[in-house]
Amino acid sequence: MKSFLKAVAVAAVLAVPAISFAQQQQPLTRAQVRDELVQFRAAGYDPADWMHYPENAQAAEAKIQAQKAGQAYGPSTTGTSQYGQ
Template sequence: MKSLIKAVALAVVLAAPVVSFAQSNQPLTRAEVRNQLVQLEKAGYNPSVSDDATYPADIQAAEARVAAENGSTSGVGGAVSGSSDSGARASAASAFTGSRSIYAGH
């Protein structure tokens, strides 16, 4: 019985790398990366014009346009639905009912 358990454990250890290699993605070639960059630029993305504040939105919008042109429905990359206002400035009207500044009188 112990030899059977050892044999099964050995088979699992030897089969694990084969399964993990079968599911890995192949790296992109330079030609594929260049083709993707050309598609993004044709979709309106210009990396020399964008700034750090608009980079994520610009590239995601271009990726969404490229995906729509290619008919891709893989769900990988591109623009996502929903929004996030992390770090957005809160308006004074929403924080206080009065029109006074929070620093008034200090």
């Protein structure tokens, strides 16, 4: 029984650093929250429209994610060119 307790203690000692390492995310600052709210409003989210709250928030989040995905890989490729004129 003592060896079992020792094994549990050793496992706990080894697991604590891994758990504490995973929780090192910093909380958002007030400025970051304000920036996110500005992005949501620019994407069409209206906080006063509480009748359609989940749908509006999800649509705005999807629009923001699509914009971020489009920006991640370079400039827009939908433009036109008049080369040689």
